[in-house]
Amino acid sequence: MSHFSHQKDLQNIIKRYLAGTATAEEIKFIEKYYAFLGEGENEIGETHDINNLEQETFQAIQAKIASQQKSKVLSLYKFASAAAIFILLCGGLYFLLDKNSSKSPSNSLAKIENLDILPGSDKATLTLANGSKVILDDQTPENISDKHGVKISKTKDGQLVYTVVNNENLPNSTAFNTIQTPKGGQYQVILPDGTKVWLNAASSLNYPEVFAGKKRSVTLTGEAYFEVAKDKDKPFHVLTQNQNVEVLGTHFNINGYLDDHTIKTTLLEGAVKVSNLKSTKKLKPGEQAISGISENALIKVTSQVDTDDEIAWKNGLFQFNDTDLKIILNQLERWYDIKIDYSSIPDKRYNGMVPRKSKLSEVLKMLEKTGNIKFELLENRSLKVIPKNN
Structure with a gap:
């Protein structure tokens, strides 16, 4: 999936859409926003001036939609909304909308002072088999280790790469490494078999430095997206809290944060088998397995899942689809490394999308747009949620 959070990528998507060469995924991305706008109020078309270049983009989009949907009568307001969305996309910005709110005046935004916490970045800690630790960030040298016939290196764009360089020196008993991201961190690993993992x-x-034996096994806490290298003779296993996911080669996401008290496995491509002591379920693409974290938790499978929402984080986005505010705040807490006071969280649900590159203040201002909630950031990076009277 394309990394829609980058400005250049967004501009290219618009160009391909207008030229009729966009992929099905890119068309879905654009149309999802278009349908999204029609569900509730928005003030974007009213509050953003459109310069000449943006006006040309608007007119091109208008003509494109009109030619593709001749049977639909679309108002000028919706065309303006669609144009505004593309203008925002070109600038790398998205908006967040409270599904249950009524329209509020533009001056209803609560003032947020000193909320300029920067977003997370590519950083992690690598613990080698001998117990030594390597901090992975922009200052880490390219070559990290070259032992046991395996080279461990770091790329400039935040990837940890394992390469088998000497099969004769591979150990009989595999040495295990651990990569751990902090709050406010993320990282990508390319394992010795070519499997890609976004953490x-x-x-x-x-995980082992080399996959020996008849299966490949890794252990995950938290959340990761996997693109597993195919090997029919060596199944790939992901172990989480009291649960095992078995695959041969596929793309899937596992969300297993212990403080969320659930494990969600979402399949995008291929097939996986999710099991614990209580039950075993096989997933097809577009399905999600949900269970508690106990060893006897019942595994439920649903096809009522938006896979784009589940892997938005991997593509540099916060993406919400009728999402409870508490779940949103959980994500912000991990990404911005803040502490949140959950004692007075109002019952609110949101639709929308925000780049994970945004500063905390930008995200909170979008949440405050409803006029019914505000935030206060304390000196110890604690965030207080303050419901407002209607």
Whole structure:
């Protein structure tokens, strides 16, 4: 999936859409926003001036939609809304909308002072088999280790890469490494078999330097997205809290944060088998397995899942679809490394999308847009949620 959070990528998506060469995924991305706008109020078309270049973009989009949907009568307001969305996309900005709020005046935004906490970044700690630790950040040298016939290196764009360079020196008993991201961190690992793993904030992955034996096994806490290298003779296993996910080669996301008290496995491609002591379920693409974290938790499978929402974090986005405010705040807490006072969280649900590159203040201002909630950041990076009277 494309990394829609980058400005250049967004501009290219618009160009391909207008040229009729966009992929099905890119068209879905654009149309999802268009349908999203029609569900509730928005003030974007009213509050953003459109310069000449943006006006040309608007007119091109208008003509494109009109030619593709001749049977639909679309108002000028919706065209303006669609144009505004693309203008925001070109700038790398998104908006957040409270599903249950009524329209509020533009001056209803609560003032947020000194909330300029920067977003998370590519950083992690690598613990080698001998117990030594390597801090992974921009200052880490490219070559980290070259032992046991395996080279461990770091790329400039935040990837940890394992390469088997000498099969004769591979150990009989595999040495295990652990990569751990802090709050406010993320990292990507390419394992010795070519499997790619994206690790979300406050997560860890324990894995062997070389996959010996008849299966490949790793242990995950937190959340990760996997693109497993195919090997029919060596199944890939991801172990989480009292649960095992078995695959041969596939793309899937596992969300197993212990403080969420649930484990969610979402399949995008291929097939996986999710099991614990209580039950075993097989997933098809577009399905999600949900269970508690206890060893006897019942595993439920649903097809009522938006896979884009589940892997938005991997593509640099916060993406919400009728999402409870507490779940949103959980994500912000991990990504911005803050502490949140959950004692007075109002019952609110949101739709929308925000780049994970945004400063905390930008995200909170979007949440405050409803006029019914405000935030106060204390000196110890604690965030207080203050419901407002309607």
